[in-house]
Amino acid sequence: MPQTKQPGNAPLRLDRETVAGLPARSAQAHKGDFGHVLVVGGDLGTGGAVLLSAEAALRCGAGLVSVATRPEHVAAGLARLPEVMCLGVSSANQLVSVLERASVLVVGPGLGQAAWGRSLLSAVANADQPQVWDADALNLLARTPLALPSGSILTPHPGEAARLLGISTEAVQADRPGAARKLARRYASVCVLKGAGSLVADPSGRLALCERGHPAMAGAGLGDVLTGVLGALLAQGQDAWRAACLGVWLHACAGERLGVEGRGLAASDLAPVIRELLEEHSACQA
Numbered sequence: 101m102p103q104t105k106q107p108g109n110a111p112l113r114l115d116r117e118t119v120a121g122l123p124a125r126s127a128q129a130h131k132g133d134f135g136h137v138l139v140v141g142g143d144l145g146t147g148g149a150v151l152l153s154a155e156a157a158l159r160c161g162a163g164l165v166s167v168a169t170r171p172e173h174v175a176a177g178l179a180r181l182p183e184v185m186c187l188g189v190s191s192a193n194q195l196v197s198v199l200e201r202a203s204v205l206v207v208g209p210g211l212g213q214a215a216w217g218r219s220l221l222s223a224v225a226n227a228d229q230p231q232v233w234d235a236d237a238l239n240l241l242a243r244t245p246l247a248l249p250s251g252s253i254l255t256p257h258p259g260e261a262a263r264l265l266g267i268s269t270e271a272v273q274a275d276r277p278g279a280a281r282k283l284a285r286r287y288a289s290v291c292v293l294k295g296a297g298s299l300v301a302d303p304s305g306r307l308a309l310c311e312r313g314h315p316a317m318a319g320a321g322l323g324d325v326l327t328g329v330l331g332a333l334l335a336q337g338q339d340a341w342r343a344a345c346l347g348v349w350l351h352a353c354a355g356e357r358l359g360v361e362g363r364g365l366a367a368s369d370l371a372p373v374i375r376e377l378l379e380e381h382s383a384c385q386a
């Protein structure tokens with residue numbers, strides 16, 4: 101990423117110039133060049149969260165996308181996203197073969213915190229691919245010591261950050277840079293602290309601020325979309341810091357573009373707009 105000089109401890113401001121893009125694709129490119137994102141989650145009652153994530157990964161250029169979810173959700177997943185390989189798993193041992201084939205793991209959207217979700221999260225945590233942890237993966241992490249593999253990203257909203265840090269949501273909001281940096285250090289991962297003015301922190305203390313976005317984004321599933329975007333950028337070779345900076349910026353700019361239409365922004369509206377913005381920033385063909 102171009103390193104704009106930052107005065108003192110000021111965060112890097114994410115904009116078109118400061119976020120690093122994806123390289124153009126060669127004319128001989130094939131799907132095997134762009135990674136395989138596996139999204140794990142979607143317990144009974146929250147099955148849509150994994151589909152939002154998988155759709156975003158597909159629309160941001162991942163070569164292959166799989167979902168591992170409750171068997172009850174497979175038919176709906178295939179009907180909505182025929183491009184995605186949708187596997188029903190009743191227990192963690194059914195995850196093993198698909199985990200081995202994936203290059204990036206996204207875990208947490210709609211995962212739940214019951215035995216099913218806990219066992220899938222343990223299996224994912226034992227894998228060594230770069231990972232994106234969100235939602236219930238973070239709620240479980242707050243209760244159980246688990247290590248994230250190197251090159252991973254966690255994406256708490258202020259409520260999840262508060263649970264991880266054992267403090268109130270208000271305390272997180274009162275010192276967002278401090279909370280983001282602390283989580284990045286504690287989990288040796290890049291931390292995206294979501295909410296108006298999302299922050300990206302890394303374990304070395306580096307901090308970036310995204311001033312884009314729109315209050316129309318305050319609705320269900322927008323964070324699930326972000327996880328898929330980040331998974332796709334990791335799968336296409338960006339490291340955790342670059343993927344987080346580009347992904348957060350694209351997601352917020354897409355929210356802004358759609359937000360002008362007013363309230364009622366559906367999370368699934370976002371993916372095609374993120375695709376447009378990604379092409380404007382990093383064209384697929386030179």
Ligand SMILES: NC(=O)C1=CN([C@@H]2O[C@H](COP(=O)(O)OP(=O)(O)OC[C@H]3O[C@@H](n4cnc5c(N)ncnc54)[C@H](OP(=O)(O)O)[C@@H]3O)[C@@H](O)[C@H]2O)[C@@H](O)CC1
Nearest residue numbers: 146147148149209210211212235236257258259295320321
């Ligand atoms: N279609 C589906 O299947 C969907 C499934 N989903 C799944 O549902 C599960 C539960 O996830 P969740 O995030 O709704 O619940 P939870 O962690 O209790 O957080 C809520 C509390 O956190 C806080 N808070 C959050 N943001 C804040 C901010 N910016 N600024 C300040 N505070 C903020 C705020 O706390 P409060 O202010 O109310 O104290 C808020 O009440 C999870 O598995 C997820 O994947 C969802 O993704 C939706 C779509």
Ligand SMILES: Nc1ncnc2c1ncn2[C@@H]1O[C@H](COP(=O)(O)OP(=O)(O)O)[C@@H](O)[C@H]1O
Nearest residue numbers: 257294295296313315317318320321322323324
């Ligand atoms: N007022 C806002 N301004 C900018 N971005 C927002 C605003 N409200 C929500 N967002 C963004 O929308 C997403 C919401 O994610 P999250 O709270 O995890 O929702 P969910 O769990 O329903 O998917 C985050 O990326 C957050 O930064």
